[in-house]
Amino acid sequence: MSAKLVQGYEVVIGFETHAQLSTESKIFSRAPTAFGAEPNTQACAVDLALPGTLPVMNVGAVERAIQLGLALGSHIAERSIFARKNYFYPDLPKGYQISQFEIPVVQGGEVSFLLGDEKKTVRLVRAHLEEDAGKSLHEDFIGQSGIDLNRAGTPLLEIVTEPDMRSSDEAVAYAKKLHEIVTWIGICDGNMQEGSFRCDANVSVRKPGAPLGTRREIKNLNSFKFMQQAIDYEVRWQIEELEDGREIQQATVLFNPDTGETRAMRTKEDAADYRYFPDPDLPPLVIGRDWVERVRSEMVELPWVMAERFVRDYGLPEYDAGILTQNQAMAAYFEGAATDQRNAKLASNWTMGEVSRRLNIDGRGFDAEVPVSSTQLGTLIGRIADGTISNNAAKQVFDVLWTESGEVDAVIEAKGLRQMNDSSALEAIIEEVLAANAKNVEEFKAGNAKAFNALVGQAMKASKGKANPAQVNELLKQKLG
Amino acid sequence: MTELHHLGVAELAALLKNKEVSAVEVATRFLANTGGNPHNAFLDIDSEVTLAQARASDAKLASGSAGPLEGVPVAHKDVFVTKDFVTTAGSKMLSGYRSPFDATVVARLRQAGMVSLGKLNCDEFAMGSSNENSAFGPVTNPWDTARVPGGSSGGSAAAVAARLTPAATGTDTGGSIRQPAAFCGITGIKPTYGRASRYGMVAYASSLDQAGPMARSAEDCALLLTAMCGPDLDRDSTSLNVAEENFSKDLLRPLATAGKNGQPLRIGVPTQWLGGGAHSPLDPDRPFRHAEGTHETVQARIEAACDALRSLGAEVVAVSLPNASLSIPVYYIVACAEASSNLSRFDGVKFGHRAKDYADLTDMYKKTRAEGFGQEVKRRIMTGAYVLSHGYYDAYYLQAQKIRRMIADDFRQAFAKCDVIAGPVAPSTAWALGDNSDDPVASYLADIFTLPASLAGLPCMSLPVGLGDYGLPVGMQLIGSYLQEAQLLNVAHQYQLATTHHQQRPGAVA
Numbered sequence: 001m002s003a004k005l006v007q008g009y010e011v012v013i014g015f016e017t018h019a020q021l022s023t024e025s026k027i028f029s030r031a032p033t034a035f036g037a038e039p040n041t042q043a044c045a046v047d048l049a050l051p052g053t054l055p056v057m058n059v060g061a062v063e064r065a066i067q068l069g070l071a072l073g074s075h076i077a078e079r080s081i082f083a084r085k086n087y088f089y090p091d092l093p094k095g096y097q098i099s100q101f102e103i104p105v106v107q108g109g110e111v112s113f114l115l116g117d118e119k120k121t122v123r124l125v126r127a128h129l130e131e132d133a134g135k136s137l138h139e140d141f142i143g144q145s146g147i148d149l150n151r152a153g154t155p156l157l158e159i160v161t162e163p164d165m166r167s168s169d170e171a172v173a174y175a176k177k178l179h180e181i182v183t184w185i186g187i188c189d190g191n192m193q194e195g196s197f198r199c200d201a202n203v204s205v206r207k208p209g210a211p212l213g214t215r216r217e218i219k220n221l222n223s224f225k226f227m228q229q230a231i232d233y234e235v236r237w238q239i240e241e242l243e244d245g246r247e248i249q250q251a252t253v254l255f256n257p258d259t260g261e262t263r264a265m266r267t268k269e270d271a272a273d274y275r276y277f278p279d280p281d282l283p284p285l286v287i288g289r290d291w292v293e294r295v296r297s298e299m300v301e302l303p304w305v306m307a308e309r310f311v312r313d314y315g316l317p318e319y320d321a322g323i324l325t326q327n328q329a330m331a332a333y334f335e336g337a338a339t340d341q342r343n344a345k346l347a348s349n350w351t352m353g354e355v356s357r358r359l360n361i362d363g364r365g366f367d368a369e370v371p372v373s374s375t376q377l378g379t380l381i382g383r384i385a386d387g388t389i390s391n392n393a394a395k396q397v398f399d400v401l402w403t404e405s406g407e408v409d410a411v412i413e414a415k416g417l418r419q420m421n422d423s424s425a426l427e428a429i430i431e432e433v434l435a436a437n438a439k440n441v442e443e444f445k446a447g448n449a450k451a452f453n454a455l456v457g458q459a460m461k462a463s464k465g466k467a468n469p470a471q472v473n474e475l476l477k478q479k480l481g
Numbered sequence: 482m483t484e485l486h487h488l489g490v491a492e493l494a495a496l497l498k499n500k501e502v503s504a505v506e507v508a509t510r511f512l513a514n515t516g517g518n519p520h521n522a523f524l525d526i527d528s529e530v531t532l533a534q535a536r537a538s539d540a541k542l543a544s545g546s547a548g549p550l551e552g553v554p555v556a557h558k559d560v561f562v563t564k565d566f567v568t569t570a571g572s573k574m575l576s577g578y579r580s581p582f583d584a585t586v587v588a589r590l591r592q593a594g595m596v597s598l599g600k601l602n603c604d605e606f607a608m609g610s611s612n613e614n615s616a617f618g619p620v621t622n623p624w625d626t627a628r629v630p631g632g633s634s635g636g637s638a639a640a641v642a643a644r645l646t647p648a649a650t651g652t653d654t655g656g657s658i659r660q661p662a663a664f665c666g667i668t669g670i671k672p673t674y675g676r677a678s679r680y681g682m683v684a685y686a687s688s689l690d691q692a693g694p695m696a697r698s699a700e701d702c703a704l705l706l707t708a709m710c711g712p713d714l715d716r717d718s719t720s721l722n723v724a725e726e727n728f729s730k731d732l733l734r735p736l737a738t739a740g741k742n743g744q745p746l747r748i749g750v751p752t753q754w755l756g757g758g759a760h761s762p763l764d765p766d767r768p769f770r771h772a773e774g775t776h777e778t779v780q781a782r783i784e785a786a787c788d789a790l791r792s793l794g795a796e797v798v799a800v801s802l803p804n805a806s807l808s809i810p811v812y813y814i815v816a817c818a819e820a821s822s823n824l825s826r827f828d829g830v831k832f833g834h835r836a837k838d839y840a841d842l843t844d845m846y847k848k849t850r851a852e853g854f855g856q857e858v859k860r861r862i863m864t865g866a867y868v869l870s871h872g873y874y875d876a877y878y879l880q881a882q883k884i885r886r887m888i889a890d891d892f893r894q895a896f897a898k899c900d901v902i903a904g905p906v907a908p909s910t911a912w913a914l915g916d917n918s919d920d921p922v923a924s925y926l927a928d929i930f931t932l933p934a935s936l937a938g939l940p941c942m943s944l945p946v947g948l949g950d951y952g953l954p955v956g957m958q959l960i961g962s963y964l965q966e967a968q969l970l971n972v973a974h975q976y977q978l979a980t981t982h983h984q985q986r987p988g989a990v991a
Contacts, residue, residue: 045582049826051575052562052584052681054717084822086869088846095825147830275869277878280688280819282718 004167009205009242011235012212013171014163015122017178018156019188020132020196021064027131027155028055028098035194039137039148047153049093054281061155062285064187065105065129066295068157071185071302072124074109076292082129082282086275090147091134099130099158101276105285111161113177115170122174123162129285130156157187163202163212168231172224175199184303184328192222199227203234205242213238214248218255218262230255234262306331314344323352329366330356336374337381346381354395358402372401379408387468393417420466423475426459429467430475433458444480452476485510486644490553490701493647497542497552504542504552508535508596511554514645515598520621520630522640524559525566526599534596541594550708551594556646558637559600560607560683561587561692566597570683571605571615571633574827574834574853584681585713586650586692593708598646602636605855606824607652607685609633610660610924611917614857619914622665623987624953628911631661637695638665644990648696648705652682654689655812656906656931659943662695663906663956666945668973668983669695670702672966674938675721678713684823686816687719689935698983699944699973703729706966723964731971737794739971740900746972748790749800749899754930755780774926775908778949783905786946786957786976790903793975800895800902804887808932809925811888813861814868814881815936820858821865827853860921889937892960901972902960905930906943910953930958940966944973945982954985 004011026033029046046053069076083101106127113120132154137146159178165171179197183190190197199221204213218234221227233255238248253262301309303325310321310331324334330351338347355377359365372380380397383389389397389412397411412418420426434441437458443451459472485493485507496502512528531554538552562568562580569575583591591597604614612620612635620635622628623643630639634651638661641649651658653671662669670693677692684690694705711725731739739746754775787797829835829849836848854862868877895902907927917924934941940963943956961969977983 048831050562050580050832051568051570051578051683051826052580052582054680054684054719056715056718086822086825088825088828090828090830090842093826093831095828096822273871275822275866275871275874277818277822277869277874280686280719281684 005208006205006235007239007243008207009235009239010208011166011168012163012204012206012215013165013168013231014202014215015159015161015165015171015174016200016202016217017159017175018132018198018200019068019159019182021061021155021157021187022189023058023060023064023155025058025060026153027058027061027129029153031153033154035191035196037150039146039150041150043134043149043152047093047149049095055098055279057282057285058155061129062105062287063295064155065127065157066287066292067185067187067299068127068159068182069106069109070292070296070299071181072106072109072111074124074127075107076287077103077105077107078287079103080105080128080285080287082279082285083276084279087272089133090145091136091149091152093134093149093152097131097133098279098282100128104128105287106157111174111177111181113173115173120170120173122164125160125162127157127159130158132156163204163215168228168235171201171231172228175227176224180303180326185300192224195222198222201227201231201234203231203238204248205235205238214250216248216251216253216262216264218253219265221255226255226257229257229260230262233260237262300328303328303331310334314338314341314348316344316348320345320348320352324348327366333366333370333374337377339378340382340385343378343381343385346384347378350377350381354398371403371405372398376401376408383408383412387419388412389417389419390465390469393419393465416464416466418466419468420463420471423471426463426467426471426475429462430459430472430479433462434479441480452480486514486647488647489697490550490648490704491698493553494550494704497538498547500542504535504538504596505532507552508532508554508598511598511646514643519643519645520623520626520636520639521618522602522620522636522643522645523556523598524569524571524600524602524617524636527566530565531596531598534591538594538596548592548594548708550590550704553595553648554598554646555590555595555648555650555705556598556601556637556640557584557587557650558603558634558652560603560652560685561650562681562683563587563597563600566600568600568683569617570607571603571617572853572855572858573616575683575832576616576834578833580681582681585678585716586709587681589711590650590705590708595708601634601640601649604633604635604657605858606683606820607633607654607657607690608820608857608861610656610928611912611914612636612661613914613918614855616855621914622911622953623990624666625911625951626989628913628953629664629916631664631907631911633657634661634669634695638662638667638669641665641667641695641697642987642990644986648694648701650692650705650709651695652685652690652692653931653935654686654691654816655935656928658693658695659906659931659941659956659958660928662943663945663954663958664911666954666956666982666985666987667695667697668699668702668942668944668977669693670699670706670942670966670969671935671940672706672710673721673940673964675719676710676723676940676964676966678711678717678720680713680716680720684819686819687823688819689812689816699942699970699977700729700732702942703732703967703970703974706970726967728967728970731967732974734971734975735794736790736972736975739795739968739975746795746901746968747899748787748795748797748972749895749902750787750797751802751805751895751902751904752799753802753805754904755783775905776910776950779905779907779909779955782947782949782955783903783957787903789980790972790976793979795972797903798899800898802888802891802895802933804884804891805933806929807884808888808936809929811881811884812928812932812936813864813925814877815885817861817865818869818878819865821862821869824854824858824862829853857921885936888933892933892937892939892962896962900962901965901968904958904960906956906958907931910949910951910955934958934960939963940969942969942973944976945985946976946980947982948985
């Protein structure tokens, strides 16, 4: 399918995403990585680059990189190299950033997702490990800047794509899918406000069939909404420039959410010579096959693998499987409720329906404790399936469990919701209904099918809703047949 | 009894263990010697700290929980960071800097019981071979105070030679233990790269920096080296994961059976370093020429030492190190490249010197570094930044790394023919203060014999083999294969058992 054109231009987007890895300690030191602490309380001698300090690789960060590679079908390099990227900045304590340059740990791979009904695949170039810098604080100090090194040395995985995306919609869908994957496999908490997942978008435009245009890089997009706005603005701006006969200069730009505009921070002419060279303090990172296999064996089931299993083992429609596996906690909830394979579709309906609806109202998700546990829901569904209660009665029970708590069976008894499965008692009720509704009986016998439904309704009403509708149907047919 | 300050580490340790002398008495004696800071060897002395450590050692000696070197004094080169003493690395940049932690080597020696006498002068950030690059003034050679002690561990060598301390730590990046040891007539050893932790060493060239002991005998060096080395995997990623070793274990092996399978030890002498190579006329195809400058007396002492080893039962064979002469350009590319990056942290932001008046951030950086660094450091930073620059990296840094591997391969082949390589440490004896200060390249060239083993990461040492020109000490270099420190010390100790050169002391030292 040909790409959607904007004013006759094809949009070309590539992404660089910095995912902060969810390790307890930093990538090359043992200082903690918790967010929001008092400035400079989470930085040790190594993070401060005190004389004599040396980096030591955090194995947990490496394993998270391996996990991403395995999730995305990438090659895990058996030998990758850490390099020093040299530049002076006050929040960069060593005067260089340790980052993988020539040989990254994760090579290739792809991210697939649906854009509307169309399956899209974005190819990865690489994902490499590196350390974050600290922060410069320009407020609060008159004529001076403060430096907070809490973030210095926080482990990052920079995930770089090919320029495969052709619209802001596709870019956002990619970013959302990547976000879903890194949070699903648990290598990143995905908190965009805190900067745990931040994207740089390389955007260019060209006439169809023309070589790639000059790109501008929009830095630090920390929400999906801004991502879309920024790319859309940038595309319009670039097309206007070209239409006005100007050339695009390669540049790094920032998006201002207040104005909705992008603005150049620096152009290619300012580009520093980073004097990359292999860090002599860190030997090559060697990852043997056995290590990769151990990480693989410890990894959570991937969402698309889980969805396939739901279809295969529970007989769920693909749609259900897709929805349930958008979120790990939701999938776990479903599996907790679907104790009996035959009730799986009911469990899916309830998980996606009533439970999601109630959580939504409460403004919470599946990650927190759900007021009706999956075990309770499983029991409740079992009572529907074995005919103890009706679906409607189950909703009443559910409401009680949600708002007041209690045991499923106890609530059924307390509310008197048990269906009337005693056929002699039901027969008596039906005899009464038939006697009291002779007109309906006649109409039915005259061929009016609606009259039958009216009789069912009357019978249900007479049983105070406790009768099993199927059984009522059955008995009525017998009596009238 | 011999005066305490003339005793070596082994002798002092024995006296202390037998309680014939207390750690406080020993420390007091050496502190008295350091008074007035002879030869400008020390940069920081704090008798309170030293005596407190000595008292703690006495308590351990009394309670029977003493370490193997309990109460024996040591002094540390000022590139090892210390909690109790100021650490400057010989630079104005770190003037007054106090580290919140001790270097691993410092901590290990204290753990073994050694009492620290303070911090020793050195070339700024260990860059130099004369100790004239110290921001705190040069160190003078105890054999002739008009001459340099060598460098960069010049304070360490001078202090040991002048009996200001029985032993010292040094660091060796391209010869900084071996060359000053040779110039001051003492013994020093650089272990295999990765044996001693680099944690707490102010970094100069990370892929080359290595700590080692300097003392008056191979026996004493073995005692210190045993205490200094061991894996430090949680702090230094280049630390070797090999078990601690007792480096004294082979000292007494006779050389006639110290080789493989009880064969005589084979000593390889590179043809490029001695004999024909050393005095060959200028070869226009060689970009760097070196050995033609080796002084005759140096050559004569090395040859005599080889003869002595032969008479002790060793065999002397010729080996070849065809690429060794390329060590000078390779070293000054690799070391400067690493240094230019390692020294970026000295930017005036977090610690150390910061310029007083500046217009903005860039101005602060420029003034701070212009004021804080000395000439030689600036020269090496600029050289390093240049060879790593875009467009030059392949031609310089990458090429240098390739040649570095070729030099290591030369050694691998040489060690197929011999157990230990012997040669000079330096082409000359100690030169006069000021001689090379206007000609940095001349002093770079004098590193020719020490650089190859550094680039290959091999263990190597220097031991005195007699006096040369102007009655100044000449050092012989021994280079071993990887992890063969015990063998080097065996050869050196056997030599020292049979000779007295290591006991000679500067005339002025009473």
